Amino acid sequence: MPQTADEPDAVAVRSWCSLALEALGRERQAIDAINVYPVADGDTGTNLYLTVESAAAAVEAVFAAHATGTSVPSAADAVRAMAHGALIGARGNSGTILAQLLRGMAGVLAEGTGGDRMRLALDRAAAWAREAVAHPVEGTVLTVADRAAAAAGQAAPGADTAEVARAAYEGARAALDATPGQLPALARAGVVDAGGRGLVTLLGALVEAVSGRGPERPYEAPIPFVPVGGDDTECPAGDDGDGGGPAFEVIYLLEAGDEAVERLRGRLDALGDSLVVVGGDGLWNVHVHVDDAGAAVEAGVEAGRPYRIRITHFAADRAHARPEPARRAVVVVVPGDGLAALCQEAGATTVLARPGEPPASGELADAVRRAHAREVVLLPNDAELRHTAAAAAEQARAQGVRVAVIPTRAAVQGIAALAVHEPDRSFDEDVVAMTSAAGATRYAELAVAERQSWTTAGICQAGDVLGLIDGDVAVIGQDVPGTARKVLDRMLAAGGELVTLVLGENTPPTLAEALEQHVRDGHLAVDTTTYRGGHQGAPLLIGVE
Known part of the structure; x- marks a missing residue:
């Protein structure tokens, strides 16, 4: 990152995310079209875009929360936010690997800037990404990342950040052009690796972010829009093609310790292929292709707490089977x-x-x-x-x-x-x-105050229960049941035919019973419907129609 001051480093991270998102937005359809490995489901460009979008949103949140606009966060805060955002928003095989690449870079760049730090960051990113993949295959984004890191390491001694980034970009370009000769599935389709193509795009954005101008030689190799999902039975999934591999893609975030994750890797590796587990410090993103999606999720439950679970059925998602x-x-x-x-x-x-x-x-x-x-x-x-x-x-x-x-x-x-x-x-x-x-539906929710503050209903203290009606604090109470009753009375004072209650994960069902009785006692013509909302943050949501 630029070395003129500490503060521009964070600005450069923000710029990199913005430029990368813009570039992937332009190119994601073309990248989707050349996605033939490991599964020809035509979504690599989209998955990379969504992953970078999550990273960019996390960086923007750090800037928004930092101050009044007169200063910016530190470089360490920005790169860590970028990596965390990519981790929680990673999509697909390509997005999960990208999240690990960014995590590897962030671990180094959070400790300092300059050309030497960028060399080390790219080297660690490539190594960590390869370690995260259960069975690395050459001719993929892993190979492109390796060559980018190697080229960065060969930059002239004393090279600044921009020069190292340019060297990495040129190395990635050359490696991408060579991928069809390394992976038969790519050679048969006449395309380069889609994930590697996305990484070249990201490195081009990095060059522009740290130097102020884009690469001197933008990557413009022809990208044929080949039909995805065609017959490729010579190459089984997880080897060098997409053939008739597992039926489902399973992705989830997982809260678990290192030892539990190592056991999980073994279980998932036995269940399917394209296994990538990235993360650390108790939070992981798990990606695998399996025939038994339930078993993959159960393995996550045994390891820790899986959430944001996404299961995709390939047969329903491939273009030829839609x-x-x-x-x-x-x-x-x-x-x-x-x-x-x-x-x-x-x-x-x-x-x-x-x-x-x-x-x-x-x-x-x-x-x-x-x-x-x-x-x-x-x-x-x-x-x-x-x-x-x-x-x-x-x-x-x-x-x-x-x-x-x-x-x-x-x-x-x-x-x-x-x-x-x-x-x-x-x-x-x-x-x-x-x-x-x-x-025609008025809405309310209950929340617990985290600190003393001014509200439209007066001053609340930490721990008070707030009743928000149509987005504004209308009631300040001491407990959930009492506050909920007051909120209901205020809402029903204007009339209503149906009350909807949505209970949070830890809200006892007895609360719904008590509130239903309260509505019946005071408003005979009003019906009440109750739902369990699960892990929704608020202990209670209320609607009045």
């Missing part, structure tokens, strides 16, 4: 796994928003793609996701999908909208009906 698009689908952002199951039962495609981990626009756009429909209604269920949802809709529209974003501000509004969804209506009529149902 069914005809459905006429219409609904994509819903939900705060907990309980509501995710509820919405999935209603036929919706869900995106899980963990506390402090809002989905990025690429993740929402990916969910729209997975819905595989000509028309999609998107329910963000959070006021803060308005612009993110709009950006995702624009990405989907560029692919020919008709998308409408209903500005739902809470999960209970999304439930109300989904309840009146009718795919047999015209698209416009359905959107109007869902929008009306959401708009």
Whole structure:
């Protein structure tokens, strides 16, 4: 990173993420099209884009939280945020490996800057990425990373950061051009490795971030748009092609210790292939291709606490096996796994928003793609996701999908909208009906104050229970049941026909029973419906229609 001062180092990290995201946004379709290894499912460019988007969002969050705009975070904070964001947002085989590459670089760059640190960072990144893959294969992104690190190491003595980055980029270019000669699956398709192509793009962005100008020789090798998922039975998956390999891709974040993860590696290696486990310090991203997805998840449960579990059925995701698009689908952002199951039962495609981990626009756009429909209604269920949802809709529209974003501000509004969804209506009529149902639903949630602060209802102390109605603090209480009753009374004072209660993971079911009785006692004509929201952050969500 630049050595003129400590502060520009963080700015360079931010710039790198931004430039890389922009470049991958331009090139991801072309990279998707050459994705023939390890599975020809045409999503390497998309997965790299989503992984970098998560890294960039984490860096932006550090900048936003740092101060008032008169200073910037340290380089160490920025690179660690970048690596952490990539780890929690890694998608697919390529994204998981990229997360480990960034983690390796961050471990070195957090301790200092300069050309020598960049050499060491690239070397560690390549080594850590190779160690994370159970059975490394030459001709892949691992080979490209190795050659980039080797070229950086051969830069002139005393070279600055920009010179080392340029050397790494040139080494990666040369290695990428050689990949078809190393991997038969690539040679037969007439393409270079998709993951390696993505890494060259990232290194080109790095050159521009640290020098102020892009590479002198941008990579412009022709990239044929070959059909993915074709017959390649000579190359079994996990060897040098995609053949008739495992049926499922399983990815999850895992909280576990080092010893438990080593045992997990052995179990998953016996279950399938394309195993990549990256991370450390108690948090890991696990990726594997298996026939028994349940067994892969169970292995994670035995090792620790798996969450953000994503399971993809390759046969349904490959271009040659995709069914005809459905006429219409609904994509819903939900705060907990309980509501995710509820919405999935209603036929919706869900995106899980963990506390402090809002989905990025690429993740929402990916969910729209997975819905595989000509028309999609998107329910963000959070006021803060308005612009993110709009950006995702624009990405989907560029692919020919008709998308409408209903500005739902809470999960209970999304439930109300989904309840009146009718795919047999015209698209416009359905959107109007869902929008009306959401708009007619007032929403509230309970939260626990973390510190003393001023609110619209007065001064709260740490530990107080806050009742927020339509986003504003309306009640300050001492316990959840009492605060919930006061919130309900205020909401029902304006009338209502249906109360929806969504209980958090650790909220006892007796609370729902008590609140249902409270509603019956004071409002005879009002019905109450209760759902378990799972791990949603808030102990209670309330909707009144």
